[in-house]
Amino acid sequence: MAKAMKNIPAENMDEYITGFPKNIQKMLEELRAAIRKAAPQAGETIKYAIPTFTLKGNLVSFGAWKTHIGFYPAPREIEEFKEELSAYAGAKSTVQFPIDKPLPLSLIGNIVKYRVKKNLEKAGKDKKR
Numbered sequence: 001m002a003k004a005m006k007n008i009p010a011e012n013m014d015e016y017i018t019g020f021p022k023n024i025q026k027m028l029e030e031l032r033a034a035i036r037k038a039a040p041q042a043g044e045t046i047k048y049a050i051p052t053f054t055l056k057g058n059l060v061s062f063g064a065w066k067t068h069i070g071f072y073p074a075p076r077e078i079e080e081f082k083e084e085l086s087a088y089a090g091a092k093s094t095v096q097f098p099i100d101k102p103l104p105l106s107l108i109g110n111i112v113k114y115r116v117k118k119n120l121e122k123a124g125k126d127k128k129r
Contacts, residue, residue, distance in 0.1 A: 009049040016051050024064050027103060031062055031069060034105040038112035056123035059115050068096040069103065073111050081111055 010016035017028045028051075035042070035053050042053040050063035050072075061072040072094055078085070084107050089096040097103050 010046055012046060013044045013051045016046060020064050024069075024099065027069055027099065028062070028064060030103055030105060031071070031108065034103070034108045035060060035062075035112050038109040039116050042116070053112075055116060056119045059119060060112055064099075065096075068098050071095040071097060071108065071111075073115055078111065078114060080114060081107065 010019060013032065017025050017032070020028065032051070039053060039055060039059060042055040042059050045052050045054060047058065047061065050061050050070075052061040053059040063070045063072075068089070084104070085095055088098075
């Protein structure tokens, strides 16, 4: 059994993804590809035991759970996507995509592009200080 399934943190994104059943691996790879397409310059790492993309700070994270794929664009308060996100369960900084439905890859890509913009703006402001 792979590390991710035994609650041992994966060392990288590939290891994390391969720790799940094939159907979940497929969803995680689709999610990863959508994020990579929207933020090709972002780095990949594991933070808090889940895959995280970084660009001038944390960009987005994701993880697989029993009934959903968790997407963490922290913070979730993105007004521009409030209507689209209302269709999904989640809390302040999480979105839960049910594993029995296709991922909204276009929405995910748009959120990631928004987060890239915000991270780069913040990094630019921090440089000016």
